[in-house]
Amino acid sequence: MGSKVISNAKEFYNILRSLQDEGRNDPCTFEEDIQMLKTNGDRIPVLNMYCGNQSVFICEKAVPKMNEPEDQLMTETSNCTDGDEADDDGDYVAADCDASALQTELVPEPLTIMKARQLLSWYTLSQNVNVSAVENNPALHPLWVRCDMSDPAGTAWFGAETVCMGNKVSGVKLHSVTCKGSTVDKKSLITLDELKQEHKRRCHPSSMAIKGSARFLLLGSTVVENTLIKSQSSVTVDFKWSHVESILETPPLSSTATLNIKVACGEMRSPMFEMYRELEFLQTLADGLRTGETEWMEPLESASAVNLTKAFLEELQNTAKTPQDQTAKPAETTKLKSEKDDPIFNSLLERGDLDFVEQLWVRMRKSVISYQDIGDCLKLVTEALRYGDIKPWIHRDSSSSLSKLILQSYHKQIDHVSLTGLTPVHMLLEMGLDKMRKDYINYLIGEELTTLNHLCYYLSTDVDLQEQVIRLRKLHHLLEIILTCSTFLGLPYDRLFLLTQSCLQHYKTYPYDENHEFKLQIKPALISHFYQKEHPVVWGVEVSSGNGAREVRTSLQLSDRPLVDHIIFDTDYTNETVNGGSEDPAFFSTMVCCGLANFA
Template identity: 25%
Template sequence: MDRATIADFKSSIFEVISTKSAKSYGSDCSIDFFTNDPRKPSRQTQKVNYGTDGLRYLDNYLPKEIFASNKNILVVRKGQPYPIADLTDPEDAVTENEEIIPTSPQRKLSTKSFGKIFNKNQNNLSESDGSPLKLQSYADFSFCDSPSYNSPAIFHRPQGVIYVPEGFTCRMSRHLVSLFNVNYTELMDQSTDVISKLPSFWSLCDGTDIQSTVLMGAIPVLYKSEAACHWGLKWTTFTQVETDDIDSIEEKVFNGRVTNNNCFARYDVVQSSAYQGTVSLEFTWKKGSKLLQKPEFCSEAVIKASVTSGDVRSPVIGLFKELTILKSFMSAITTGEINWATSKDDTLPLIDQVKELIESMKLGDAENLNRIQGDDSKQSPMDQFKLEERLDYDFTDYLWKIMITCSSYSELTASLNYIFRALSKGEFQPAVHKKNKTMMAQLIRDSFTGRLVIPHMGGIFPLKLVVEMGIEKLRCDYAHAFVSLDLTTLVHLNYFIQTDLELQEKINNLEKLHHSLEMVVMIHLFLGLPYSFISSCVQKMLKYYESKPVNISEVFEFPVPTKQDLLATVKSSLPSLWSLTVQKKVGNLDLTESKVWTLTTSQPFVHLKKEDDDEKDDKRNEEKPKLFVTYREDSISILG
């Protein structure tokens, strides 16, 4: 290994670190830069200067310490840096302060064309698309055709170019890691600050050697004693075998020396391909006795979940639809654009629905009012989560339910004018709640004393009337949903249902309430956990949203007691990931070396996947499935 080669490699590494970019080394090697994402601390998501789908498994299979804050990662692979032009649109180019998450290449959505508020748009707000879910016994949605509600909130970015990385031979990888180690050793006389900025270094391997090495790397480590700081390197190698003979591997692992160990198992209860959300159960326990051992009663369990609102099979889809329409009306106020509902042949014109409502109010016809109130009852097919509607609707609540079917601006103004003329003539006196502070409620109260002045129906005023009614109605609906199910109290909801806010702030708070409700509904449906636990999940969600905006990609963690019913959920399931870890202290130092066995039912390393892997997965015998067993081993050397 000559000095020129070492110097050239050092120059390439420091150029990658300084520019936070990918760089070619030699004729067929790319050095890729990753860094921890400070904006998503709860998710071990790395960022890179290009969007590749090939390295997102790193956070699951590399030692967790390399993902601490301010830690960078260098990954070398076969090939050249991926061209950014193939991965992003020109308008989506990476700026100096913005990087792209290394998952599927991300492209900006094209702006959806909305009809101007004075023009009629034929987009149907009730359309949906998708495929049925065929999963847990707690929530059988197989009879339902459509998984998502057609809303801008749930559009997915289109797929762009996907590059799959390729690994080196084990010999070449050892050479590259050795080059990194030599350069690291030469920096031992540098300051602590300089050394601490060095990244960990990883080389992808093709698994063709006799040990089937799939990944190897070196991690700078620091040990601080009373006298000085000691620097070293942690060598880590990953080998892998595909087998259905777990017994033979088990004998090698549990050979009498492996007694003090830590076990981990992850079960994917719900996946995003089947429902607009994900739910996984993660268990940790000590002293495992066999591979793929089921979690014990002494295990610590955590639910990890994320959800995107809009699945039509959700019991709260009715609330989501109303919230989506409310946001559309609010958008009309701020941008002048809106998606109007499409008129249907079997639906009365808006003005006729208003007349029918007024006649029902005059006659006190509760049957007709209940029909208006209960229109969405058939949209909640699941009865595992009993979400009863409020019974204390006032006039503005009923009116909002009609106004959401409005198909044009002229239809809206004509209907409101009809209502105000009827009020001014004293033809009816509808009831409104005392706490209803909307403009419509105040105008109705004015009509009781003959002081009503019919407002001019022009500009955004009719839209503001409708938005206020929608906010008031949904504010009461969400409060009722949480309180009636004993999920929380009004005291804990006060922050989200306060009335002295701007319209947009009120809608933002309603979105937070809906996302919280959607989350706990999903957890309850698929895990069947008691309301006492669901209530604790609600409290955590509400606490989070008091200071954070809605983030549908956020993965929430909910510690849960390991009880019989929870263990029964995973009793007959194969974990998506199962691992056993054995740790050993290095001398008297506060450093540990690890041996980790990880079992998965599918190939975890993207650079090793073959085109026919998915077909093989489908044909496997479920009674004796093929498993990928990955073995990781650390070795620490103190250098100075």
């Protein structure tokens, strides 16, 4: 019996070792029904508390693959979409569709408690150098096994990780994760004293440290008059503090606090929404140049682009003929109706010094619906310049092709421009890039959040137009983040300045990503009015003893959603509220216990 156990432990070790050494993340199968894979601990919520982004092994029940002949799959697909089937076949069609939907949403399957214990024993045995039949094996990544909660404690995970002294494995930490379904009854939750006693029972420490943590949602999906308004943006705050006195206590003002900021562009409640629509039109032009196909946006003006351009040129001509204005810079022309509709946008980002090219861009981007429109509008402008009908002013640092033609018109020498093919689109895209860059510069520098030197990467015209658009999108996303924190959270200047520098530095290196969470340290007092009367989405307490690799922790996490994804919890309460909309929120309870086994 002993030799069989040792043999199984060696086989198990060899598979884990190959996963660890080969650097691959593809799952492999063990004993036909067990799937083993390597991943990062932070990808699994309940393991993130202990493992962070450390590599771990996951063992779970292998889900059988349903391979079907291609022709049968095509038949089922057509059945799912064929609305002319007879009623008798309807049930079968629905069943096929449901089965297909289920296959795309397969969740990880747990192993039995007995099997999980066996895998942990093999892992531990393979690392114990004191077992005569075991070689001096190098340390493995931590092992975590999904469990079916069939034991009285309701264990959802078992885990094991090696403890090393130098290069030698000296012991193993054994973890267990137990879970309970959501409840609004706070009296049923474990108390702080009971958690301490559980830690003492397992570890017999001479002293203990207690730390608290909590996460609150400051901005995200919300409920207004019983209607859920979904949002892809979210701002949460993580608190950490010592000297916890009770379960679910409010984080003290002495806590350390970190904002986690994730902002999606294009939400209507954003003060940047109008700028986003402008950016989307600019992106449409860039996509058209890249692919040769353009999906035009709905025009925001009822008048055609050509008529708006004609009216704009006539207004400039009339202004130039007025004696008192002949030597002065042309006054700003009458604003379009759609420019007056958003006071938030106007107050935050609109500039009062739009030059001729920028004003032309504003009119064209709200009315253009074809390549022909662009060509016709620019033809009107170039002819007016060539014949001296207008002498518009432009900013000295304008870099678009049309701006260069205007400079030439001052000397009555204009290069011939063939407004055919994609040339007009290219010219209009340059106009938009020029205008929007100035919009962003105006706000960032006006608010003293950065300097031109720090913006060189984003303002460079030495790269191609597609790359310029990408960098402009990054700059727009930065503004979305800053204005979200300024408008909705009211963060002070020093925090906004640090956040701006962090975003600018990040996007110099990394690609555009609206799912990235930006971090910002903050004093709890600055946002106390947001969280002190709200319920946390996650609240935790941790009791620990020991030091370094031999530290042992017992923790409790209370959350508004289950931290275990392979178990469906039975509960009498459905937590449908968001942002603390319930007087008595329901919490799922997750407890992680740890014990240390030394290889004496």
